[in-house]
Amino acid sequence: MKTSNKILLGSLVFIMLLFTAIQVGLYAKYKKGEFVTIEQLHEEGYDRHVIAGITKVEVSGLGSLEIIPSDTLRVDIERANAKQSDITYKQKGDVLTINGGLTFINSKGEKEISRSNTSVVIYMPSNISVNFTDCNVRFNGGKDTTHSFSHTIMATNSDVRLGDWRGNEKDLSYFGTIAFMGNGGSIEFLQGASFKELNLTLTDNEMNDQGFNAEKIVLNMDEKSNITLKGSNLKKALNK
Numbered sequence: 001m002k003t004s005n006k007i008l009l010g011s012l013v014f015i016m017l018l019f020t021a022i023q024v025g026l027y028a029k030y031k032k033g034e035f036v037t038i039e040q041l042h043e044e045g046y047d048r049h050v051i052a053g054i055t056k057v058e059v060s061g062l063g064s065l066e067i068i069p070s071d072t073l074r075v076d077i078e079r080a081n082a083k084q085s086d087i088t089y090k091q092k093g094d095v096l097t098i099n100g101g102l103t104f105i106n107s108k109g110e111k112e113i114s115r116s117n118t119s120v121v122i123y124m125p126s127n128i129s130v131n132f133t134d135c136n137v138r139f140n141g142g143k144d145t146t147h148s149f150s151h152t153i154m155a156t157n158s159d160v161r162l163g164d165w166r167g168n169e170k171d172l173s174y175f176g177t178i179a180f181m182g183n184g185g186s187i188e189f190l191q192g193a194s195f196k197e198l199n200l201t202l203t204d205n206e207m208n209d210q211g212f213n214a215e216k217i218v219l220n221m222d223e224k225s226n227i228t229l230k231g232s233n234l235k236k237a238l239n240k
Contacts, residue, residue: 046076046121055094057122060133061101062087063115067130067139069147070123078119087118098122101134126150126176132158140164141173141193148196150176156183163190163212202227209233 054073059065075098077087087100100116113134124130126149135158142148153160160182164173173190177197180187182205191211199218200207207227219237221227229237 045079046119047079049075049077049089051075051091051096053094054091054096054128056129056131057096057098057124058131058133059098059122059135061099061103061113061115062120062135062137063101063117064119065132065135065137066119066121067137068121068123069126069140069142069149071125072123073125073128074123076121076123087116087120124149124151130154132156132160134158135160137161141175143171143174145174148174148176148194150178150196152179152181154181155185155187158182158185159188160185161188161190163193163210 051073073096075089075096077089086102087098089096089098091097098120100118100120101113103111103113106112115134115136129152132153132155134156137155137158137160139153139160139162141163160180162173162175162178164171171192173193175193175195177199178195179199181201183203184205186206186208187200187202188208189210189212193212195212195214197216197218198214200220202219202221202225204222204224205226207221207225207229209227209229211230212233214233214236217233217236219227
């Protein structure tokens with residue numbers, strides 16, 4: 001056998017042995033329970049607050065807000081940045097209010113809110129109405145039709161994305177009936193998002209269709225709003 005072939009064969013055998021050793025080592029760690037799952041990391045990094053009796057959620061000043069369908073309402077606030085933020089929450093009757101960021105006066109003499117970078121996750125049951133003000137929101141749908149929750153959403157100066165924001169094109173993200181009323185900011189429907197019905201009322205909004213599907217679309221918009229709708233969705237909106 002030529003020297004070059006011996007070197008090549010030896011290198012291949014070494015790589016195979018190294019790969020096997022790594023796999024054996026990883027399996028041993030797995031059996032000992034030394035791996036930390038994504039769920040465990042989330043639990044360690046967030047403070048959990050389970051809240052009952054809520055029919056309406058009002059949120060302002062959050063730059064990293066995620067909504068996840070759930071049968072129980074829970075608010076998770078990132079612990080790492082908790083001391084650096086001014087995020088507060090309170091319950092008054094059936095209304096939950098969550099505030100973050102700082103209010104300041106801009107050059108025009110108008111009040112503005114700087115959005116907090118602290119991550120907040122709300123696990124939200126169906127049929128809760130939501131009011132976003134000066135927020136950046138990722139609104140997840142259900143993984144199947146049994147969790148296609150319905151909500152009434154009001155968004156002021158907020159950027160809202162609905163669907164699987166992680167960009168997994170193979171998975172659908174299911175919603176029931178969504179009534180969305182926007183005033184300023186943007187709304188984006190991500191690829192794979194599937195709606196039973198969409199009722200949209202837009203005032204000075206940007207709307208972007210990334211490839212969603214809806215059985216029914218009702219659209220009302222003012223002259224300041226700018227929308228994009230793909231073929232079949234545009235036909236549904238025009239034939240409301």
